[in-house]
Amino acid sequence: MARTRASITDLAQQLGVSVSTVSRALSDHPGISDSTKKRVWKLAKELHYQPNHLAAGLRKGRSNLLGVLVPHIDGHFFTLVVKGIETIASKAGYNIMICQSNEDVTHERKNIETLLSAQVEGILVSMSRTTRDFKHFEKVRKQEIPLVFFDRVLDGLDVNAVVLDDREGGYQSTKHLIAQGCRRIAHFGGPQHLNIYKNRRQGYVDALLEAGMPIEEELFFYCDMTLEDGIAGMQQMLALPHPPDAIFSASDFSVVGALQELKRQGFRSPQDIALAGFSNETFTSLTEPMLTSVDQRCEQMGQSAVRLFLEMLEERGSIFSPRRIVLQPDLLIRTSSQRLTTKG
């Protein structure tokens, strides 16, 4: 392996010049004559010379590596965020190293360790669902490696983060349902220690209060936001003596489950129960009825995270006060929540 790969030393020997000359020639340094440069470039091509970024990075104290740590990459959301990250990062000359925590803190801790020892120059992270403490991230800080959170952030921490205005998303959704004439709106919520679910719920509550509607305990259903949870939640709601006429769910997956159960029991949406979800998953415009949802600006979130990282790099040394970028959600009204035929 090392045998077949030509190094800068090999080039130098064959050309009868010093290693440093080759190095400078390859990087088009002004202190090297054109003729020498051309000789170097020619031989480099002939020998299939491949610069070793590891070695260069070692000397320069840089790796050009950006670490990304997400709970998983199967869904729609993180995938798009990663895409956004990749786009901007590669423009700035960075390669990304992706780790998945699989929603598991232990894994997450290990991943952080891995990224650090890979000498990443920054870490972009969205916390796992099971993360409740911050110790493993402190380590990153101590090494003065830029750390940017996105989407999922531990509350009350003074960290750099790019988040969606989840409260606003929940608020707009619920307000829309109210405007459609719904008077008993249930909420399917996720784990409340996660900022995103807490805020979506808060938006829901705010909208109800604003409309002078009561907050009823029996209209809340907390779960892990899977399709199955949605089915269970809908069963629970339909079993109520006085079932709701709308559901605002903090996830599209549980809303599609709810829809299935609703249909199975012979009801229709939006006529019997209006539905609104969150995340604008691909399938929301493919179900019947199409599901109202909230777009999370996934790609933009990834891009902003990288930009924030780049800013931190620039301002390294100076006192960098943590910044929080808040993206505005986009309510996408589809059939599942349209009870009024608002024509014209």
Next chain:
Amino acid sequence: MARTRASITDLAQQLGVSVSTVSRALSDHPGISDSTKKRVWKLAKELHYQPNHLAAGLRKGRSNLLGVLVPHIDGHFFTLVVKGIETIASKAGYNIMICQSNEDVTHERKNIETLLSAQVEGILVSMSRTTRDFKHFEKVRKQEIPLVFFDRVLDGLDVNAVVLDDREGGYQSTKHLIAQGCRRIAHFGGPQHLNIYKNRRQGYVDALLEAGMPIEEELFFYCDMTLEDGIAGMQQMLALPHPPDAIFSASDFSVVGALQELKRQGFRSPQDIALAGFSNETFTSLTEPMLTSVDQRCEQMGQSAVRLFLEMLEERGSIFSPRRIVLQPDLLIRTSSQRLTTKG
């Protein structure tokens, strides 16, 4: 930055031992006394020592990096494959570096360059749609870096690859449609220079021939397999003097488009036209009717690709004859293709 990070040298100085002793102590080498090891470990913890994999990699001639190059990671398929790759790779001690070609050869060439200079120990790649030559991959070979293709492979090349038996998938789908009583089956196909689409089409043709049915030119519709293409394809089919009674599409996206158009024109599936797609996208079990599709064993494909890479590493030096792993598809029969109420 380098300032704040303690190196093995710093440890050595503070402890008054040599650098090599620290190195061996950290790796629990038997030639170091327990007391020394303990002193080293203690100080390492105190100084937040972080091993530098770049330097270690340089010395050992290894990077523990595995390159992954995919057309994109937004869909369902590549995402799951990457997940499979990550799982096995991280078990084997590898980190993965992901690049997206965005279905563009130029980008793909650049990505290969990037991965090579990052000193990856192997490259797993699924070609972009626009790739028609092999030159940039030859470079990888010349450097004797294990190269494994998955899913999309240029035909007729003697390379290592993990692919799905796409022909079999197309064959089973079509055969199933025939068994359901369909007599005029159309095919929505993708770019035919890609092995996957060519083979899916071949399976379709084989099944028809086997059943003694004619291959009719007007029943083929070639496109890029988007939802919009599916709509256009369905329009074309419904405009025929004698429309088909079933469609086998090489992608789920175009089949969902076809379904939408079908409904819009007041027809029903499977009653009027039976539908079968390919890829088992998440949404296939959420539409109405649920869509028959072919599962591509995404995660298994990723896992197999890594395993193939590991095998190549082991057998490096000896003559390694290219291997091709063929995974068997899994036909998932759902409502959109069930015309017979096969009970019991």
Next chain:
DNA sequence: TACGTTTGCACAAATAGTTGCACAGGGTTT
């Protein structure tokens, strides 16, 4: 006490590349 073995560690070379400094040689200036 002499010899052999083991133990624990230091030294130095090696990995690939970058960079400050020095130096040679030529041309220009005074």
Next chain:
DNA sequence: AAACCCTGTGCAACTATTTGTGCAAACGTA
């Protein structure tokens, strides 16, 4: 002709880590 500068290149040190070799000290045995 001496002093000067500029250009192009080489030398050596430096990045963090690993690893083969070798040297002392300690220990056991004869």
